[in-house]
Amino acid sequence: MTAETETERNELRALSRGVRVVLWDFDGPICRLFAGHSAERVANDLAAWLEGRGLHGLLTESERESLDPHVVLRAVDRRHPGSDLVAELEERLTQEELRATASAMPTPYADPLIRTWTAVGARLAITTNNSPRVVREYLASRRLVPCFAPHIYGRTQELNHLKPHPHCLNRALNAMGAAPTSALMIGDTPSDLFAARAAGVPFLGYARSDRKSKLLRDAGATTVVDSLEPVLRLVRDLRQA
Known part of the structure; x- marks a missing residue:
């Protein structure tokens, strides 16, 4: 969805209301890690x-x-x-x-959304199947580490804990002392959706293509955006309220 209709705006607003903790998948919602490295x-x-x-x-x-x-x-x-x-x-x-x-390519609107959500008091964490070393290096290049540290939860030697297992989401929630219902997961794959569902966390799908959107909706995602811009607008409205 592009969040252009009133119904879509209300749907996104309802999902974002009361969010205290935002759990971000890394490759997709924050950047295209393999944009220049297949x-x-x-x-x-x-x-x-x-x-x-x-x-x-x-x-x-x-x-x-x-x-x-x-x-x-x-x-x-x-x-x-x-x-x-x-x-x-x-x-x-x-x-x-x-x-x-x-050569990773920042996802449009991700950087300002991360900074704005931090400014309005939300706490952010990374919950990803990528290596946490990789996440830290990318975030450092964008000067975004303070928005997340120390809550970066990525791949460990326990590979059976990769998403769709909710392990990294549960680690984040436990470390931050957050109830699942106070959190929001932003992901771009069905495995992100399934992990969020298993952890009891509401889910916002991000899909940069129709194919990705269909995969998410077919998996059961009800709110999917093709741009983070409407989410940024909503969070900016919170800041000004």
């Missing part, structure tokens, strides 16, 4: 690295063709949980994510 190439490189070690059989054909590095990582972890192999694969992915931060 996630598909990273996934292929991880699969090729496994193949070069005679481990081609660890991935199914659909997993090899997923073009999603997290699919590759989780697939190996399911078959060899907690192994040195998984730890090395995760570190390789982290290094690729760190390289990607140099």
Whole structure:
């Protein structure tokens, strides 16, 4: 939705009302991490690295063709949980994510929305499947670390806790002493929606394309925006109230 109609504005206003804590997914709502550093190439490189070690059989054909590095990582972890192999694969992915931060593209309106929400007294946290090292490096480049620190909850060695598991959301809520109903999760994938639902947190979908919007709505998201601009307007109204 573009939040242009009165009904849509009211829907977004109702979702935002009373929010004390905002849980942000990272790659999507805050930036396009792989805007200049292809996630598909990273996934292929991880699969090729496994193949070069005679481990081609660890991935199914659909997993090899997923073009999603997290699919590759989780697939190996399911078959060899907690192994040195998984730890090395995760570190390789982290290094690729760190390289990607140099060309990451900020999501339009994300920076001012983060600063404005902080200014009106909301507390913010990152709840992501990306490495927390990557998140900190990107936020530092945008001078946004003070808006979130220390509440940055990303990928750990416990890969079974990646979203759609609500682990990172629950860590954030517990650390901030926040009730789920006082929070709002902003995410751009069905796994974000499912994690928010499992944690009891209201969800706002962000979709930069019709395809992403359809995926979110088909998964059950009821409020989806294609721009953060109407959210920024609402929060600015709160600041002026």
